[in-house]
Amino acid sequence: MNYREKVRKSFKQQKIMGLIGAKLTGVKKGFCEIQLPYKTVLTQQDGFVHAGIIGTIADSAGGCAAYTMMEEGASVLTIEYKLNLLAPAAGDMFIARSRAVKAGKAITVCNSEVVARTGKKEKLCATATVTLIALKK
Amino acid sequence: MNYREKVRKSFKQQKIMGLIGAKLTGVKKGFCEIQLPYKTVLTQQDGFVHAGIIGTIADSAGGCAAYTMMEEGASVLTIEYKLNLLAPAAGDMFIARSRAVKAGKAITVCNSEVVARTGKKEKLCATATVTLIALKK
Amino acid sequence: MNYREKVRKSFKQQKIMGLIGAKLTGVKKGFCEIQLPYKTVLTQQDGFVHAGIIGTIADSAGGCAAYTMMEEGASVLTIEYKLNLLAPAAGDMFIARSRAVKAGKAITVCNSEVVARTGKKEKLCATATVTLIALKK
């Protein structure tokens, strides 16, 4: 099984992605992209997508990006993530893109950006750091 | 309107809480508790509740705890949060409890703990720091 | 060698502690305390102790607290830390106290508090989370 299949299979098993409507839209070595269309059920009190949901796609994108770098037979686990919200999560589509900045035997660190797309315009609305560990199954 | 009503009203307006099934179960000055029952639709690839959903209740509990400390007419916005996952999110119920450790005119900082309850036993599964700003409406 | 000796020896080898004038003042299983007297050379532009120095003692206290929990022969390395500054670092003495909230085979997570002491009064000026990994030498 190549790394793209491995990541797609793992993403499909994340039932939360189905609940919120997130799709895996890009996988490369050390990189992952997830897209989430706006839905009213995802919002907080002011009608923006909830920070926790922005964090959810930032974290999952980091997890998938890290997983592309890991040896076969290893599973990936988030140790911690940290999200900065830079602008209200307003738009038609939210796109999380994550890149591995360090891929070690045990620890991988990914930086994620989340942009809000309205029409053709993208606006950076959050950045995150995700720290992950490879576990031997 | 007193602070409890203000927080409850704001929580009800967070539609994401309805989607995932989270309930506001405690509000005091500088404190908030949110409970979330386990559901399969909330899980990641290994059957545990997704880290992003644990972060969602940790962040919302921080937001509510901060909101109890803010002047009337101010709204509350998360600037950033950081979550450490200490144990797999396995259990019947997930309880986020957050306390304000600093409540300033502009910035409030809350520390959240999330425990997983199985039967009567609680196990700490995550801690978070949430930094919030008060905005004049 | 017991865990207290192991931690004291490691602390002595941190030459930066000598440069800034920090002392190891408490070691228990899963706990560490470091004290740092105010000095003008440690300050930022407004005369308060620099956030980076507050972070230095918060991180080292976390490292020592984690080290007490680790098996013999393992060395301890900070993966990441996150510091919230809650009040200006003004006072005679700065005291970092750190506790392990999770101590795993690989990953240990410590929460640190830094208080500023002026006379007999302590004021919380920072909190930190420190994530560490045990490395087999």
Added chain:
Amino acid sequence: MNYREKVRKSFKQQKIMGLIGAKLTGVKKGFCEIQLPYKTVLTQQDGFVHAGIIGTIADSAGGCAAYTMMEEGASVLTIEYKLNLLAPAAGDMFIARSRAVKAGKAITVCNSEVVARTGKKEKLCATATVTLIALKK
């Protein structure tokens, strides 16, 4: 006074920079670079520069980058920073480069990278996020 002078003046007032030997080596709108030569007095138990000192230059670079974006008469204060250590801080020179990713009226967020230079080779050894607030004097 233009923004470069303002930042240089503020940097000179940070006495800690003199103690550790850090120099301000670059200032642009929304950007700052700080260089720190290796010295034995800056090290932790294994002979690498202490994580807290890497955090100190990452934080200060973020503070200076943010300060370039702020209105005259405002002072800048770190609310929080978060540092990931990606490789041991081994090298002749440590260079922190920080860029503002969001510059708001109240809140500015900067991303810092710290590289270790040995000869002509640079190696990324840490990344940080720094969240700052503008205070009216």
